Amino acid sequence: MTPLGRLIAAQIRLSGPMPLDEYMQLCLLHPEHGYYATRDPFGAQGDFTTAPEISQMFGEMIGLALAQAWLDQGAPTPFTLAEIGPGRGTLMADILRTIRVVPGMLDAAQVTLIEASAHLRRVQREKLGDIAHLDSAAQLPRQPLFLVANEFFDALPINQFQRVSDGWAKRMVTLDDQGRLALALGPAVPGPDAPLGQIRETCPAAIPAAQEVARRIAEHGGCAIVIDYGNWAGHGDTFQALRAHKPEDPLENPGEADLTAHVDFQPLAMAAIAAGAQASRMVTQGEWLARLGIAARAERLTQAGDAGAGAALHRLTAPEEMGHLFKVLAFWASRAPVPPGFEPLEPYAHDA
DSSP: OOHHHHHHHHHHHHHOOEEHHHHHHHHHHOTTTOHHHHOOOBSTTSSBOOHHHHOHHHHHHHHHHHHHHHHHTTOOSSEEEEEESOTTSHHHHHHHHHHTTSTTHHHHEEEEEEOOOHHHHHHHHHHHOSOEEESSGGGSOSSOEEEEEESOGGGSOOEEEEEETTEEEEEEEEEOTTSOEEEEEEEEEOOOOOOTTOEEEEOTTHHHHHHHHHHHHHHHOEEEEEEEEEESSOOSOOOEEEETTEEEOTTTSTTSSEEEOOEEHHHHHHHHHHTTOEEBOOEEHHHHHHHHTHHHHHHHHHHTTOTTHHHHHHHHHOIIIIITTEEEEEEEOTTSOOOTTOOBSTTSOTTO
16 A cells, blocks of 8 residues: 555544545545646656647647637736646746737737646746746736636546435445545435446536636636546546556555546536636637638648647547547636637537
């Protein structure tokens, strides 16, 4: 058992079974043994590779989309240019390089990163220089906000509930007869009817984060682009661990594997609307990037001698790669034009 696993086991022996969201929080952000506190998880030498690490084209498309939204809203000055969950800072670096061609935008931008990991903050400063860091979206300035969240919501801790004969039981982390971490069910509570054994997931931190972002946008203008793997109003067990680019049991190596769950985009959109912003229909990453012109950009890069542009385009947009697994959602100010590549959720039904 890992050092963090031993600490968790001791806590369970003392206090009883642990909720899944508490387990995830400890595994990812424990100050001494947490996954993000102890390593750089990105790239070939890490545990997973994100879209910004695959190609500069990903950040360029996002930068251009944010730039068009900024121009469409009257080029407000100053404004907050933010990323939540910025990894190594690669995506923000590509965005900043891209918006340099937009007169006045870079000068007006107050770049802000929302990052909980002290280790990753150091990595981001090495790439981007002396940059402003916040602990949460609640600390964002009250001014126009143009924000991107790429693979942020999937890492927020979740809870799971399983349908049993007399209601819904919360799944908990406990210890089996051999002292190993295992999943168990808590007491059942009433809830909507569903097939026995069905699992539904909730993410307690997702709605407040989405509302904080959307509230800034509703009150002061701006746009947010959310990119992650997940679906609309989905259900089932999506709790997973990735280590050295391979899946493993999420209870096997606490603190040494990345823990994530698929994002449910419907409550994020509803939270944005409740906060006074507009929300888009969910679109696949492949379709959204195609609408923004990524194929033409890949062709230009290929002609300029970038031999990997075609392969990167395929990986980012092909249905069998990241193109369909990853989805994109936008929030924007209520009286502003729809951001590039999106369609408004209304007049479509919320459950479409």
